[in-house]
Amino acid sequence: MSSLIEAVDIRRGFAVGGRKIEVLRGVSLSVDEGESLAISGMSGAGKSTLLHVLGGLDRPTAGRVLYRGRDLYAAGDRERSAIRARKIGFVFQAYHLLPELTVLENVMLPGLSAHGAFLRGRALRERSAMLLGRV
Incomplete structure (x- = not known):
């Protein structure tokens, strides 16, 4: 391998x-x-x-x-x-969150990249909520 x-x-x-x-x-x-x-x-x-x-x-x-x-x-x-x-995923020591957004919105941000959304709308929100549920 x-x-x-x-x-x-x-x-x-x-x-x-x-x-x-x-x-x-x-x-x-x-x-x-x-x-x-x-x-x-x-x-x-x-x-x-x-x-x-x-x-x-x-x-x-x-x-x-x-x-x-x-x-x-x-x-x-x-x-x-x-x-x-x-x-590649990162969790930085200094969280680098946007304070004007909710935790869920911060988790959704990578899926809204300028290079094209991986998931859209409801699917992105549900996936982000599922990921938050893991922590």
């Missing part, structure tokens, strides 16, 4: 106060479909940075991220955005 997502020698650095800080130093991992993975570590260890790189939100300084065998960062921005919108 091929991996659902694979990281190959991922490196990610940031410039802080004129110095380069390398947060991820040669991280490699492979996750098969249906497999669970826990990433743990102290605050500031790079957990969120790794997840942002794996999820196509933050380009690695070096290395490759493969989604179903395809290099996520060799794809163009539009294709990577489509993969994120349809195949």
